[in-house]
Amino acid sequence: MISPGISQNVPKINSEQELRNFLKTLSPVDQVGAQARAAMLATRSIKTTSKLWAIDTAISMVDLTTLEGADTPGKIKTLCAKAVRPDPTDSSVPHVGAVCVYNDLVAIARKELDAIGGSDVPVAAVATAFPSGRASMKVKLADTKDAIESGATEIDMVIDRGAFLSGNIGLVFDEIVEIKATINELSGGRAHLKVILETGELVTYDNVRKASYLAMLAGADFIKTSTGKVNPAATAPVVLVMLEAVRDFCHDYGRMIGVKPAGGIRTTKDAIKQLVLVNETAGEKWLDPKYFRIGASSLLNDLLMQRMKMKNGYYSSANYVTID
Amino acid sequence: MSKFEYANAPESSAILNLQSxxxxxxxxxxxxxxxxxxxxxxxxxxxxxxxxxxxxxxxxxxxxxxxxxxxxxxxxxxxxxxxxxxxxxxxxxxxxxxxxxxxxxxxxxxxxxxxxxxxxxxxxxxxxxxxxxxxxxxxxxxxxxxxxxxxxxxxxxxxxxxxxxxxxxxxxxxxxxxxxxxxxxxxxxxxxxxxxxxxxxxxxxxxxxxxxxxxxxxxxxxxxxxxxxxxxxxxxxxxxxxxxxxxxxxxxxxxxxGGKAANIVFNDAAIDETVEGIVNGIFFNQGHVCCAGSRLLVQEDIANELVLKLQRRVSLIRVGDPMDKNTDMGAINSAAQLQKINELVESGNKEGAQMWQSDCKLPTNGYWFAPTIFTGVSQSHRIAREEIFGPVLSVLTFRTPQEAIEKANNTQYGLSAGVWSDKGSKIMWTAKHLKAGVIWANTFNKFDAASPFGGYxxxxxxxxxxxxxxxxxxxxxx
Structure with a gap:
């Protein structure tokens, strides 16, 4: 087992036993209490100026995603156009946080973004045998290498949930460490690693907290809830528990890790609830696309429609936002 | 000014036909x-x-x-x-x-x-x-x-x-x-x-x-x-x-x-949810609750961490216009009650407890009191014995479960109590020895018409x- 040594303050883990011992020191999560807190925060009423701010912030945090078997270069190009200019009629709308695609489409996305003035929009690739993660380490590493070499600056990897659930946490840890090392080496430290926990398969909040810490200790730059292929995905209590984890990790070790809920966030209301969770859990430092992203596809259009409504005072039909 | 200021979201009072x-x-x-x-x-x-x-x-x-x-x-x-x-x-x-x-x-x-x-x-x-x-x-x-x-x-x-x-x-x-x-x-x-x-x-x-x-x-x-x-x-x-x-x-x-409920936190409790429960126990309804968890008894080895987390959380409590849908804590009910709270808080300071208060901005008109936490409180302090009936928490520590029970029951009251632990057996043991009419486990201030309520x-x-x-x-x- 290798110790990542990501920052001098983050504890070094030298064996599976050490990791196990570390995770045992974590406080348990009370299911009822966590759900009650998330439900209370969902009652916040965000209106007028704060709603406008939240909509623009949410747009800048969207990882605009397409992860379909039917994805084509044409589809990727329209997605890129949307990412750079979400609302073609209004240049004050910020560009999204990133474009998130499968590996083989990274190069196309990067080229298109650069061509249309979106060179500051990163391309994220789902690597490591997404979404199941059921492949050998050799394949996962090759997958990652491929993505970076094609121009991805963000890698969304999946953890081996089977290994985690069977208690083989050393393996889960090592995989993250290795992928991180590969990314660092190939990108010269420029690319970021998002670790997908697939919380819908971990099921308990205790598992979510443990997996969050495991990923952070192994060198994750972001922890991400879900692939979007499993239900439930980014539920409010799960995001709450992950935000508590990054908050406490930063407090204890001085390293700020990002959080990315993905899956099931479709409406402006959902997105604003996420921002409230961030604001009142991890704190406002995390209200930044560098530390909070929302993995989504249909959300962006709802944000745009709500934005138009705020500006114009009336709801437009869906035909006033582009379908991409 | 924080990044994400919630704009005013007042409930309309138009629905109420208020007679003079x-x-x-x-x-x-x-x-x-x-x-x-x-x-x-x-x-x-x-x-x-x-x-x-x-x-x-x-x-x-x-x-x-x-x-x-x-x-x-x-x-x-x-x-x-x-x-x-x-x-x-x-x-x-x-x-x-x-x-x-x-x-x-x-x-x-x-x-x-x-x-x-x-x-x-x-x-x-x-x-x-x-x-x-x-x-x-x-x-x-x-x-x-x-x-x-x-x-x-x-x-x-x-x-x-x-x-x-x-x-x-x-x-x-x-x-x-x-x-x-x-x-x-x-x-x-x-x-x-x-x-x-x-x-x-x-x-x-x-x-x-x-x-x-x-x-x-x-x-x-x-x-x-x-x-x-x-x-x-x-x-x-x-x-x-x-x-x-x-x-x-x-x-x-x-x-x-009245009551002066002990809210007992063991070192194996789910700490983030415990913090929520403590907040709900004492700051719900501005602390104007007879069964409020006004005496926090924390196992000594987690007291520092818990108090730190608690203070961070209490700083987020939104105090202000009660009609705003985002307000967490409203006004003290009367000038007389505010005076009583002030008097007891003063006694806490005089008797040597350490006071911490949220730096929230209070409205100028009306009756207001910032969420307050006293640490270093002893059983003999007035703020540990008398009902304050306001947003004021007294934090005491204990070393063993037996000591927690002794301190919890060492009061003239016995309306309610809370127990926080991830161990079911410990909760049952504690509840059995507490002399209080209502005991909440890993929650606080929950009410139901089917559940009897009353005191020792x-x-x-x-x-x-x-x-x-x-x-x-x-x-x-x-």
Whole structure:
């Protein structure tokens, strides 16, 4: 087992036993209490100026995603156009946080973004045998290498949930460490690693907290809830528990890790609830696309429609936002 | 200025048709007081007058008690039990229909956040009527040949005005008693709206009478010879006075009095949810809760971490306009209560405890107090022994479970307690040894009409809610 040594303050883990011992020191999560807190925060009423701010912030945090078997270069190009200019009629709308695609489409996305003035929009690739993660380490590493070499600056990897659930946490840890090392080496430290926990398969909040810490200790730059292929995905209590984890990790070790809920966030209301969770859990430092992203596809259009409504005072039909 | 400022989101008060003056509700009608006097109720968030309420003197009390007696003998006792139940269901439904109006009225008169009156007070009040409506024709399952006491005098506090009214009136009516109720001097508004609900529900005249006034009105109502039973919620001091004043009569009483609840946190508790529970335990309703978790007993080895997390969380409590939907903590109910809180907090500082307060901005008008945490508190400090009834938490530490129990039970009160641990066996052991009427495990301040509520020691006599609560309103007949 290798110790990542990501920052001098983050504890070094030298064996599976050490990791196990570390995770045992974590406080348990009370299911009822966590759900009650998330439900209370969902009652916040965000209106007028704060709603406008939240909509623009949410747009800048969207990882605009397409992860379909039917994805084509044409589809990727329209997605890129949307990412750079979400609302073609209004240049004050910020560009999204990133474009998130499968590996083989990274190069196309990067080229298109650069061509249309979106060179500051990163391309994220789902690597490591997404979404199941059921492949050998050799394949996962090759997958990652491929993505970076094609121009991805963000890698969304999946953890081996089977290994985690069977208690083989050393393996889960090592995989993250290795992928991180590969990314660092190939990108010269420029690319970021998002670790997908697939919380819908971990099921308990205790598992979510443990997996969050495991990923952070192994060198994750972001922890991400879900692939979007499993239900439930980014539920409010799960995001709450992950935000508590990054908050406490930063407090204890001085390293700020990002959080990315993905899956099931479709409406402006959902997105604003996420921002409230961030604001009142991890704190406002995390209200930044560098530390909070929302993995989504249909959300962006709802944000745009709500934005138009705020500006114009009336709801437009869906035909006033582009379908991409 | 933080990045994400929540813009004002005020609930509209337009739904409430606020009258400038409210009369007494006697024998199904709103009548001017014989006293000819009125007093003002203010909105504690602005210190501005809300409305005038009639002052009931002895003649008014006499009329109300006589009206309750007549209703009892002529109408209420002759109704089949199921018919009584129907009235309760009807009242419950009207409360639900008028829920927003009641929430607005409660928040304006009491100062509590609209989120709490909307999500807690009013729904629980309606639930209380639904629950007791179901009992009305099943009282044989409570006692054999159940008989009501007769005319019940009920005196309720200002912290949960409508909810306490429901806790009193619903079981009394379900069991076949008639009622004279006196709401608190500072919060009579929702009781007068409830009087309208009684009319709307077609409740027979005189079954519920509501008279407003001050402490003297309450004391005289208790003394009235036509009253068979007293039900009181309020301070231990007044509870004792009631007990003394009925000592030479055949009146019975249920008393729900003060508390100084221990909230015990073991080192294996789920810490983030415990922090939420502590906040809910003491800052809910500005700490104006008799069962508030005002004494935090923390296992010493996690005390520093817990207090740090608690302070960070308490800094986020949004104190301000109670009508704003995002407000977490509203106004202190009255100038007198604010003075009492200030006095006890001062004693905490003098006696050597360390005070920490949220640096939240408080409004300039009205009565406000910032969320406050005292650490380094000893059992001998006044803030560890006396009920503050405000947003002030006293933190004490313990080393072993035995010590936690000793300290928790070392109080004149025994209304409620909380236990936080991830171990079921430890929770059971602790609960068994705590001397308190209500014990919450890994939660706090949760209420349900089916769950009996009441205290040990100076926290009171009898129980309210559930089957136990019905016993307080029934005699076993022959």
């Amino acid at each position: 003056r409210y009369q007494l509700f006697i024998n199904g009608k709103f009548v001017a007081p014989k006293s000819g006097k009125y007093f003002k109720s203010i909105n504690p968030a602005t210190a501005k007058e809300l409305a005038e309420f009639a002052y009931a003197n002895n003649s008014d009390i006499d009329l109300a008690v006589k009206s309750a007696r007549t209703a009892l003998t002529k109408v209420w006792s002759k109704l089949p039990a199921a018919e009584r139940g129907k009235y309760l269901f009807r009242i419950a439904r009207i409360l639900q229909e008028r829920a927003r109006e009641f929430a607005v009225a409660e928040t304006l008169d009491n100062g509590k956040p609209i989120r709490e009156s909307r999500d807690t007070d009013i729904p629980l009040a309606a639930q209380h009527f639904f629950y007791h409506g179901g009992w009305a024709d099943k009282l044989d399952f409570v006692v054999k040949n159940p008989k009501p006491y007769g005319v019940v005098a009920q005196i309720i506090p200002w912290n949960f005005p409508l909810l306490m009214l429901a806790w009193k009136i619903a079981p009394a009516l379900a069991t076949g008693n008639t009622v004279v109720l006196k709401p608190a001097e500072t919060t009579p508004l929702t009781a007068m709206l409830f009087a309208q609900v009684c009319q709307q529900a077609g409740l027979p005249d005189g079954v519920v009478n509501i008279i407003t006034g001050d402490g003297a009105t309450g004391a005289n109502l208790v003394k009235h010879p036509g009253v068979n039973k007293i039900a009181f919620t309020g301070s231990t001091e007044v509870g004792k006075a009631i007990a003394r004043s009925i000592a030479d009569s055949d009146k019975v009483a249920t008393l729900e009095l 020691k100076e926290s009171g006599w009898g129980r309210e809610g559930g089957k136990h609560g019905l016993l307080a309103y029934l005699k076993a007949g022959k």
